[in-house]
Amino acid sequence: MPRLHVGGVQPPLRFIPPMRRPWVRLLLRGLLPLLHRCQGVWRIEVAGGDDLARLFQAHQRGELRLLLAFRHPSTRDPLVLAWLFWCALPRQARRQGLRLPQPCHAQFLYDRGVPLWAGAAVGWLLSRLGGIPIQRGKLDRQALRLARDVAARGPFPLAIAPEGATNEHGDLIAPLEPGLAQIAFWTCDDLAAAGRDERVLIVPIGVRYELLRPSWPRIDELLLLLERQLGVAAPAAGDPAFPSPEARRYGRLQAVSTALLGAMEVFYRQAHGLVFDANAPFVDRLARLREAMLGLAEARFGLRPQGTLQERCRRIEQAGWERIYRSDGQQLSPVALGLADWTAAEASLCLEHMHLVEPFAAISGHYVAEAPTPDRYAEVLQILWRAVAWIEGRPGASPPSLGRSRARLQVQAPIEVTERYAAYRRDRRRSVEALTAQVRQGLEATLLQAGADGARG
Structure with missing residues (x-):
């Protein structure tokens, strides 16, 4: 999903009536x-x-x-x-x-x-x-x-x-x-x-x-691209820890996923003082990261952390929109409008946290392990690629094609x-x-x- 760039308070969202042509x-x-x-x-x-x-x-x-x-x-x-x-x-x-x-x-x-x-x-x-x-x-x-x-x-x-x-x-x-x-x-x-x-x-x-026409070479190329973006060294072809090409490929996927998770933990620890356990199982670390990201936005908007992950994301989104798209913008004094612009900018940043949760929400840690098919590898790798592109400021970029x-x-x-x-x-x-x-x-x-x-x- 491309980023929503907000420079300040915007006009209220209007209903778009269906006008079938x-x-x-x-x-x-x-x-x-x-x-x-x-x-x-x-x-x-x-x-x-x-x-x-x-x-x-x-x-x-x-x-x-x-x-x-x-x-x-x-x-x-x-x-x-x-x-x-x-x-x-x-x-x-x-x-x-x-x-x-x-x-x-x-x-x-x-x-x-x-x-x-x-x-x-x-x-x-x-x-x-x-x-x-x-x-x-x-x-x-x-x-x-x-x-x-x-x-x-x-x-x-x-x-x-x-x-x-x-x-x-x-x-x-x-x-x-x-x-x-x-x-x-x-x-x-x-x-x-x-x-x-x-x-x-x-x-x-x-x-x-x-x-x-599933292509393992294309999948491996996308793995290599993610390894380079995250600074992960691919294991050697003869590494005894990976006795087969299939084991080596899955090990690379695990390394890429763990590296991205670790980078996010470092960011939220340094920027927001949050605490993570790097020795916890991957699934537990992922759940903790999702909770931390949602919690930041919910605290900013005064929302209670209740309901499913989807419901929490939708409430955060709506709270952000209410601070960005306002009907009273033209009635505010210059100082009040300036403060409202600050509020809108902060709300936009909170929505960044929420939107970054969505690709992480789809990663379970065992989806590929259950059935290591080319299609499942392709889905997870492209989710990771989009998350990396979002962090790098390229939210509208398309992942490399893995075939028709x-x-x-x-x-x-x-x-x-x-x-x-x-x-x-x-x-x-x-x-x-x-x-x-x-x-x-x-x-x-x-x-x-x-x-x-x-x-x-």
């Missing part, structure tokens, strides 16, 4: 092959698309309300899903003799922070595609009202990433946020209030990326929400939790299926 979708559809290749995606495969095409048709006929829960491992996901909706599903429908009126499209929720770091042009594009921006660190009533209305009355299905953010791991799912389940039950509320009898369904969609990739989309069986509605009316919180857990199971099943397909392939 068909010509924007048509233009982007024509550019999809080029855009995919620019992101390294050269092949897209879909499993379960026939069933999804039938569900889209039923939604268009007014027979049901459809919500799509998609995995969000990468920033490449939006364009891959665009191909699914705009290209793959119409083809699947024609093969089955289904009439799927155009456009075949889905509206979607996206993080309000995206236009801040990706640029106003991206915000304009997302708006013209019908996207709904949401501030995840607070109760964004305007966004939720609009998402609820689209889910119950919109012409297209509503797509939501319940993980809330990317984690850059193909085989790990981050904790799910409850918003999707709540919107699904709100849709049941609205249908019941209107006397409508459509079913409400959630369809889990897995997204996974794999190298088409294919995207696997796995559509799971729909989850019935309507049949859970009576239980929801009795116990809303427990029903939302249970439905969120069911969605997670569906997304986990897509990983298992994609892994089995990859093994056969």
